[in-house]
Amino acid sequence: MITTALTDLWYGFGVALEPHNLMFCFIGVLVGNMVGVLPGMGPLATISILLPLTFGMKPVAAILMLGGVMYGAQYGGAICSILLNLPCHPPHAVTCLDGFPMTKQGRGGVALGLTVFASFVGASWGITEMIFLSPLLVRAALQFGPTEVCSLMLLGLLAGSTLARGSPIKGVAMTVLGLFLGSVGTDLETGSERYTFGMTELDDGIELIALALGLFGIAEFMNSVNQVAPINTKYTNVTFKDMRPTKADLKRSFFPMWRGTIIGSLCALIPGTGPTIASFVAYATEKKISKHPELFGTGLIEGVVCPEASTHSSVQGDFIPTMSLGIPGDAVMALLLGALMIQGIVPGPQLISQHPDIFWGLVASFWIGNIMLVLLNVPLIGIWVKMLAIPYKYLYPSAMFFVCIGVYAANNDFFQVGEVVAIGLFGYILLRLGYHPAPILLGFVLGPRFEENFRRAMLISRGDFAVFVERPISAVFVALCLILIGSQLYFRLKGAKADLEPAAESGTPAGIPTQLAAHRVPVTPAE
Amino acid sequence: MRPSTSPLRELMGKRDFYAGGLMILLGLFIAVKGTTYRAGTLMHMGPGFLPTALGVILVLLGIAIAAATLTAGSDQHGEGQNILPEHPQWFAWGCILASPVAFIFFGRYFGMAPGTFACVFIAALGDKTATWRGTVILATVVTIFGVSLFSYFLQVPMPIFTWRGGL
Numbered sequence: 001m002i003t004t005a006l007t008d009l010w011y012g013f014g015v016a017l018e019p020h021n022l023m024f025c026f027i028g029v030l031v032g033n034m035v036g037v038l039p040g041m042g043p044l045a046t047i048s049i050l051l052p053l054t055f056g057m058k059p060v061a062a063i064l065m066l067g068g069v070m071y072g073a074q075y076g077g078a079i080c081s082i083l084l085n086l087p088c089h090p091p092h093a094v095t096c097l098d099g100f101p102m103t104k105q106g107r108g109g110v111a112l113g114l115t116v117f118a119s120f121v122g123a124s125w126g127i128t129e130m131i132f133l134s135p136l137l138v139r140a141a142l143q144f145g146p147t148e149v150c151s152l153m154l155l156g157l158l159a160g161s162t163l164a165r166g167s168p169i170k171g172v173a174m175t176v177l178g179l180f181l182g183s184v185g186t187d188l189e190t191g192s193e194r195y196t197f198g199m200t201e202l203d204d205g206i207e208l209i210a211l212a213l214g215l216f217g218i219a220e221f222m223n224s225v226n227q228v229a230p231i232n233t234k235y236t237n238v239t240f241k242d243m244r245p246t247k248a249d250l251k252r253s254f255f256p257m258w259r260g261t262i263i264g265s266l267c268a269l270i271p272g273t274g275p276t277i278a279s280f281v282a283y284a285t286e287k288k289i290s291k292h293p294e295l296f297g298t299g300l301i302e303g304v305v306c307p308e309a310s311t312h313s314s315v316q317g318d319f320i321p322t323m324s325l326g327i328p329g330d331a332v333m334a335l336l337l338g339a340l341m342i343q344g345i346v347p348g349p350q351l352i353s354q355h356p357d358i359f360w361g362l363v364a365s366f367w368i369g370n371i372m373l374v375l376l377n378v379p380l381i382g383i384w385v386k387m388l389a390i391p392y393k394y395l396y397p398s399a400m401f402f403v404c405i406g407v408y409a410a411n412n413d414f415f416q417v418g419e420v421v422a423i424g425l426f427g428y429i430l431l432r433l434g435y436h437p438a439p440i441l442l443g444f445v446l447g448p449r450f451e452e453n454f455r456r457a458m459l460i461s462r463g464d465f466a467v468f469v470e471r472p473i474s475a476v477f478v479a480l481c482l483i484l485i486g487s488q489l490y491f492r493l494k495g496a497k498a499d500l501e502p503a504a505e506s507g508t509p510a511g512i513p514t515q516l517a518a519h520r521v522p523v524t525p526a527e
Numbered sequence: 528m529r530p531s532t533s534p535l536r537e538l539m540g541k542r543d544f545y546a547g548g549l550m551i552l553l554g555l556f557i558a559v560k561g562t563t564y565r566a567g568t569l570m571h572m573g574p575g576f577l578p579t580a581l582g583v584i585l586v587l588l589g590i591a592i593a594a595a596t597l598t599a600g601s602d603q604h605g606e607g608q609n610i611l612p613e614h615p616q617w618f619a620w621g622c623i624l625a626s627p628v629a630f631i632f633f634g635r636y637f638g639m640a641p642g643t644f645a646c647v648f649i650a651a652l653g654d655k656t657a658t659w660r661g662t663v664i665l666a667t668v669v670t671i672f673g674v675s676l677f678s679y680f681l682q683v684p685m686p687i688f689t690w691r692g693g694l
Contacts, residue, residue: 056681169595173550173588180557180581187574194564194574195557218623225619226655227612393654398669400623400650401643404630405673409683414631421627428620432610433546455572463569 005131012360016368021061025365028065029372032072037384039080040224040392041399042089043073044438047335048212049399052406059343060357064365066339070332071123071366074275074315075373078115078308079384083108083238091275091311094283098296098303105299109242109381110249114301115308116377118257122309123370125261126268126316130363134324134352141325141349146456147467151477153450156327158481159270161439163277168488171439174430178440181206182447189455201415208338209410210419211444215437216331217403218424221396223431238385243378249301256286256306264310268317274330275311275318282310316366323351323359327446331438334445341445542610547593551586558582622653638688639678643670 015021028050035046050069054062074089081092082099095115102111144152157179161171184195185205196202245253260282267278286306287293296303318329326347328334337347345355352359377384407416427437461467469475558579567573626649634642648666651657677683 053681167592169588169591170546173585173592176581176585176588177550177553180578180585183578183581190565190574192564192574194578195560218627222616222620222623225623225653226614226616393651393656394665396623397626397647397651397665400626401630401647401669401673404627404634404646405639405643405677405683408630408634408685409677409681412684414635417627417631417634421624425624429549432542432612433549434542435546451577454577458569458572465569 002132005135008135008356008360009131009364011356012362012364013368015060015357015361016064016364021064021361021365022368024057024061024065025068025369026372028068029072029369030376032069033076033373033376033384034072034387035069036073036076036088037079037387038076038390038395039084039086039088039388040220040395041073042077042216043070043332044212044216044335045220045399046070046073047332047339048209048216049402049406051209051212051335051339052409054339055342055409059340059345059355060361062343063336063340063358063362066336067362067365068369070336071312071315071369072373074312075116075119075377076384078119079112079377079381080388082111082115082304083385084388091279091307093276094279094307095304097283098298098300101297101299102301102304107299109238110245111301111304112238112381113243113378114245114249114253114305116243116374118253118260118305118309119312120370120374121257122261122264122312122314123316123366126265126313126319127363127366127370129265129268129313129317130320130323130366134320134359137320137324138349138352144349144473145471146453146460147471148474148477150450150453150457151468151474151481152325153327153446153453155477155481155484156321156329157439157443157446157450158484160274160328160330160442162484162488166434166436168492170435174435174437174439175443178443178445179447179450180443181211181440182444183451188448188452199415201413205448206423206444207407207410207416207419208335208342208444210407210416211423212335212338212441213403213407214420214423215427215440217399218420219427219431219437221399222424222428224392225396239382240379243381245301253301253305256302257309259286259289260306260309261313263306264313264315265317267310268314268320268329274332275314278310278314279307282307319362322347323362324349326351326449328442331441334441338441338445541596543596544593545610547589547591547596550589550592552589554582554585554587554589556582557585616653619653619655622649622651626650634685636689636691639683639685640670640674640687643673 016025031050032043032046035041035049036043047066047069051066054065057065074091077087077089077092078095078099081087081089081096083103085096085100085103087093087096099108099111099115102108157175158172161175162168182205184202186193186203193203263282263285264275264278267274267281283296283303283306286302287296290296290300290302315332318333322328322333322337326337326349328337340347340358345351345358403420404417407420408414410416430437457467458464467474468478559582561575561579561582564575564578565573566575566579626646629649630642630646632642633645644666647669648662651662651665674687678685678687
């Protein structure tokens with residue numbers, strides 16, 4: 001068991017160390033880090049914008065690069081949130097709580113240095129977990145029939161939409177909308193066109209890139225144009241020397257780092273709980289077991305390393321269900337999965353055996369990429385910090401160009417550029433009405449496969465819904481769905497108003513952790 | 528928002544009322560349109576089954592979202608319930624939406640370089656502090672960089688300059 005995993009890993013390093021794969025991995029982490037640092041550009045926008053660049057590549061190189069972009073953007077986002085108090089990506093919201101006070105005390109460099117280290121520890125643990133758990137999960141998943149796949153997807157979708165940011169019911173609405181958008185175009189089974197309104201360009205469905213760039217590009221730009229406060233570069237003067245932590249700092253952050261890592265990896269096992277929840281839980285736990293909880297928020301190193309380690313460990317862990325089951329945990333994973341599908345690769349339990357180069361190459365490249373990021377972030381911190389000063393007014397017009405040309409390059413068709421405008425406007429309206437568009441992407445990517453499996457399950461059961469509870473594995477998933485909905489309703493009726501907007505404001509991270517306590521149960525089936 | 532006594536008035540002032548309403552409308556549209564496709568039976572589902580079901584679910588969710596505003600306390604008033612941001616940026620929004628349209632138009636009839644220039648130029652005008660000079664410089668820089676990256680390096684099949692007159 002362990003030896004096979006290690007042999008496969010060795011093979012993966014062989015793939016990842018091929019010169020051109022190595023180069024694309026490096027480009028990915030470099031660009032990801034660069035764009036991630038820029039205020040107002042989170043991993044979602046970064047990946048969507050860079051996605052079109054990978055069309056001409058081989059699948060392995062493409063996914064290696066996009067993976068690199070993703071964790072590169074995570075590292076970059078930490079710089080932005082610690083030095084500027086601007087969380088460009090929700091998981092970093094808690095990092096700001098103690099990271100920015102540290103910056104004000106002139107210890108921002110130390111926070112950054114230890115963040116890089118903690119991220120590396122968290123990521124390494126997540127990767128190790130991925131190496132050993134994915135094959136196990138695949139073995140279980142290969143026995144799933146359409147019924148099980150269908151109820152598992154339902155669980156994934158529900159978890160992804162209710163546990164994410166914002167109000168759960170709005171999240172579910174967005175997921176349903178995403179599922180619908182996924183059904184636009186030619187029906188796979190009967191060949192009839194749905195919701196195309198006579199436009200032949202829509203026969204192949206809505207373009208994933210257009211959807212992602214509309215929702216996370218244009219809608220975001222509309223949201224932040226002229227609303228971004230001028231960046232305060234007062235504290236951003238950090239050099240390599242400032243990053244060296246003292247021995248006391250190291251000692252104090254050792255255990256929090258590991259606790260964060262473990263919490264992150266546990267959160268990754270629950271379908272749908274992405275890095276955001278992991279970081280909130282980590283921070284709350286750290287605060288609870290601390291001897292002096294009242295000092296949190298004033299610049300404690302524990303409050304920085306613990307959530308960061310947990311974010312990175314959970315991000316890597318999120319790849320486990322994404323790669324081995326084909327069920328993404330959040331929008332970022334959905335986007336990566338969509339990128340694989342564009343390359344013609346069918347996600348699901350067969351992926352690891354059919355495309356071992358992709359899976360093991362990706363695993364190996366995570367390690368290589370993370371080492372590159374440590375090397376990039378520590379000595380070159382001065383350059384990244386300078387990038388923080390790029391004003392938004394230059395940023396978004398350039399990004400608009402990338403959006404346009406990227407969508408065009410997907411099919412060499414101007415129609416899709418028009419699509420992105422419509423989706424962008426719609427996405428902005430949704431944003432203003434208090435919807436978070438991320439679950440749309442989740443539903444969109446899973447939609448066609450959900451429909452296919454649902455139809456097959458119904459065909460096998462001769463149209464009997466009871467099949468979902470009669471088959472034991474499926475029944476467990478359905479029960480978990482009900483627990484999820486029940487606990488959400490319970491916490492809502494109990495009057496937990498704090499859970500409505502926990503991630504956006506840096507206020508109290510109290511909402512999500514209390515909610516999650518009830519969801520510890522789902523850990524078991526994912527293993 | 529001015530405090531009002533009528534419950535309907537109060538409802539109209541809430542963001543979630545419109546949020547739910549939008550979902551109800553969308554769901555209705557999806558479901559009604561979905562019934563024009565063959566629904567089939569549960570065992571042999573037609574193309575219309577799932578979309579129609581999703582539309583109905585969306586309507587129900589929309590009702591729930593809108594209804595939640597009725598039960599919620601009055602403390603929900605305030606900043607979070609405004610649909611428009613404090614300083615609406617109609618001009619900037621228009622610029623951002625017009626920029627891809629300009630890209631389509633100029634890209635189709637004049638080629639990639641003019642399309643890129645127009646796209647960046649129009650988008651950049653949306654910023655409050657934008658100057659003509661700065662905008663032109665930015666658009667030129669992005670055009671040079673972008674065209675060389677996408678046309679030469681990534682080989683996107685789009686002519687740099689072209690002239691499709693007559694239309």
